[in-house]
Amino acid sequence: MKINEYGQVEVSAEEAFQSLYTAKIKNLDSVYIDDDKTRDQFNLARATNADRFGDLVELVLPKATIEEFDQLNQQQWFMPEEYKQLNIVEFLLDKTQNEEQYQRVVQELELFAQHNMIDVLKYIKYLVDTMRKNNIVWGVGRGSSVASYVLYLIGIHKVDSIKYELDIHEFLK
Numbered sequence: 001m002k003i004n005e006y007g008q009v010e011v012s013a014e015e016a017f018q019s020l021y022t023a024k025i026k027n028l029d030s031v032y033i034d035d036d037k038t039r040d041q042f043n044l045a046r047a048t049n050a051d052r053f054g055d056l057v058e059l060v061l062p063k064a065t066i067e068e069f070d071q072l073n074q075q076q077w078f079m080p081e082e083y084k085q086l087n088i089v090e091f092l093l094d095k096t097q098n099e100e101q102y103q104r105v106v107q108e109l110e111l112f113a114q115h116n117m118i119d120v121l122k123y124i125k126y127l128v129d130t131m132r133k134n135n136i137v138w139g140v141g142r143g144s145s146v147a148s149y150v151l152y153l154i155g156i157h158k159v160d161s162i163k164y165e166l167d168i169h170e171f172l173k
Contacts, residue, residue: 006062006069013038067116074119083126088118091125095153104162108150111172121150128155147171 001011013035062069089109096102112118131138132155141157147166151157161168 004061005066007073013042071116074123077123079123079126083122086122086125088121088125092121092150092153100162101149104149104168105153108148108168111168112150115172121154124151124156125154144171144173
């Protein structure tokens with residue numbers, strides 16, 4: 001099983017049939033196999049399996065670039081209007097307490113903008129607020145994301161990357 005550059009799950013013929021009998025893949029709505037014969041055989045076999053799974057669908061890559069595909073999917077995220085309208089730049093700059101923090105946030109926001117990820121920051125803010133509101137526990141930080149001071153200010157992790165002198169470029173490579 002692999003994830004292609006569009007985030008689609010692709011399976012081999014063997015993995016498709018194995019999933020039928022082991023329930024390894026619980027939902028096949030977004031799983032693709034590019035071999036017509038195997039897909040047809042799988043769908044026939046699955047029909048005798050009490051509809052435990054949906055049909056495998058033909059792999060059709062989007063006609064958009066990966067960047068366009070990402071933008072289209074971001075527009076479909078559920079996010080309340082107040083978060084869509086949130087001026088995340090102002091929100092983050094207001095959280096800084098000194099010049100070093102201010103400059104770090106400016107630097108990171110420029111990088112997030114270059115990667116077209118400003119809307120992702122708004123969504124992360126919504127996600128963190130929702131988790132807090134519902135008393136959902138999440139980790140203190142993981143991987144290269146702890147190099148982002150912006151993510152620290154939003155609350156996605158609890159590692160102060162300025163204090164520990166972590167380079168933002170470790171996160172947004």
